Amino acid sequence: MGAGSAVVGFGLNLRPMTDADLPMVAEVEAAAYSHPWSMNVIRGCIKMRYDAWVAELEGVIRGHLFIQCVLDEAHLLNVCVHPTLQGQGFGRQLVAHAEARCEQLGASRIILEVRPSNKPARRLYRDAGFERIGVRPGYYPGHGSREDAWVLSKYL
Numbered sequence: 789m790g791a792g793s794a795v796v797g798f799g800l801n802l803r804p805m806t807d808a809d810l811p812m813v814a815e816v817e818a819a820a821y822s823h824p825w826s827m828n829v830i831r832g833c834i835k836m837r838y839d840a841w842v843a844e845l846e847g848v849i850r851g852h853l854f855i856q857c858v859l860d861e862a863h864l865l866n867v868c869v870h871p872t873l874q875g876q877g878f879g880r881q882l883v884a885h886a887e888a889r890c891e892q893l894g895a896s897r898i899i900l901e902v903r904p905s906n907k908p909a910r911r912l913y914r915d916a917g918f919e920r921i922g923v924r925p926g927y928y929p930g931h932g933s934r935e936d937a938w939v940l941s942k943y944l
């Protein structure tokens with residue numbers, strides 16, 4: 789599979805993100821996260837040439853994915869599905885696509901951070917074979933105090 793678009797099931801179409809997608813990606817991001825990435829952060833990720841994908845359903849962006857790959861290690865920076873569509877298997881498809889892309893990019897390992905309070909994401913990653921390898925204290929902003937991140941890893 790190249791870096792073109794990929795239909796991965798249930799009509800979900802994954803294609804590389806472009807600058808024109810920014811407003812919709814920011815909208816999904818804001819709907820899905822308590823502390824979403826700003827438009828500037830998203831723009832910066834594209835500018836940095838991170839591997840960025842949108843997931844479309846019937847032509848409407850409903851999810852996104854950001855991967856940073858350095859040598860043989862990939863960092864899964866963001867996996868996001870619009871709240872109205874969560875729990876239908878799309879997150880699992882995005883993670884499967886991320887793994888395929890990481891392999892294409894030459895990674896032998898994927899790491900990511902997740903909030904311990906984010907049970908859906910923890911279960912998604914656990915089921916995909918990720919294991920906890922560490923904690924980054926106070927990594928995430930919170931309501932009041934900051935929240936730790938669990939660092940998860942999977943060898944490809």
Ligand SMILES: CC(C)(COP(=O)(O)OP(=O)(O)OC[C@H]1O[C@@H](n2cnc3c(N)ncnc32)[C@H](O)[C@@H]1OP(=O)(O)O)[C@@H](O)C(=O)NCCC(=O)NCCS
Pocket residue numbers: 820821866867868869870873874875876877878879880881901902903906907908909911912915
């Ligand atoms: C995490 C996220 C990407 C999962 O996407 P999704 O489309 O809902 O996930 P899926 O429907 O593919 O479900 C995959 C697994 O996630 C877990 N999961 C999904 N929704 C869940 C829920 N409400 N409660 C608990 N576990 C849940 C389950 O393990 C599920 O597997 P199962 O259906 O076999 O039980 C989505 O919840 C999301 O975008 N959240 C906001 C952004 C975010 O937190 N991203 C991760 C940052 S590390």
